[in-house]
Amino acid sequence: MGDPSPQLGPAAATEREVLLEVQRALSEEQFQAFKYFLEERLPLSRLQPATRPELCAMLLQHFPGRALHVVAAILRLLPRRDLIARFRLPGEDAAAAVPGEVAGSGSREAGDPRDVAGGSPDAVTEPAGCGGGRLLSERDLLRVAQLLGHEWQEVGVLCLGLRRCRLEQIRENNPHRTALCGFEMLREWRQRAGAAATAAHLRDCLSPAQLDPEVFALLEQL
Known part of the structure; x- marks a missing residue:
């Protein structure tokens, strides 16, 4: 059975619907990894047991107007850039320009969740080793x-x-x-x-x- 909404995007659906479709496209392990990258940004007591619909509601609540940007940034970390293109999320053009998943530039990408949510102890810029x-x-x-x-x-x-x-x-x-x-x-x-x-x-x-x-x-x- 094919994907019921392969071209679903912000222009064709509400932000809530897009968020839910993205979450449904993740495997269970990817969904848990997705929540892992949110642990410093959302209340753990609600985040850890959250279902996919509950996580979508939390994203809308904590990142008003920016939820899709946060989701796109985490999808780059998983990496699931294919979902960024499929659902036409913010940064789709940048994702398509780097088909090999992660560019080796070491620079901070636009929409990185660390930018959106106020920083992380792990710097994104990667100094020379x-x-x-x-x-x-x-x-x-x-x-x-x-x-x-x-x-x-x-x-x-x-x-x-x-x-x-x-x-x-x-x-x-x-x-x-x-x-x-x-x-x-x-x-x-x-x-x-x-x-x-x-x-x-x-x-x-x-x-x-x-x-x-x-x-x-x-x-x-x-």
Whole structure:
């Protein structure tokens, strides 16, 4: 059965309808990741148990007139740029100009949720790391985490030198959310690595592991 509204956009529907269609287009894990990126911007007590319609109502309430911009910015982080184009969200032209998901410029994109909601402890601009490599951004880490899958915990212990108790804590905080567990683990590694948190360094760390070749291919691209 095809998508009932493949061309739905702000010009053809209300903002609420567009928000709900976007949420419905996300897989369950992507929906949980979407909520993760809102944790510093919306009340956790309401955000964590929110259903898709409830989250749409929260977005409209907390970001009046800007909800679609916030959604588009988070879709770039997931990354689901295809939904930006499908629903003609703000920044659609910019998304179409970068078909490879994330441009390597390291600059802050228009509509980034950190701009909309007043800042985040993780800077979007990515200074040069050791050897002149770009420091890995949060969206880079999420893409790697999605490829690591259920092997994230083994990678953390054997390749990244993280304590098993810390990884267990991450798993307990993100039950049944494999990609988010891997993402949190990589954030922990990035914090410890500091200026060495580049794609090349992470690739070297992961090289002893028998991982999906796509992991190393992605790190080569980054």
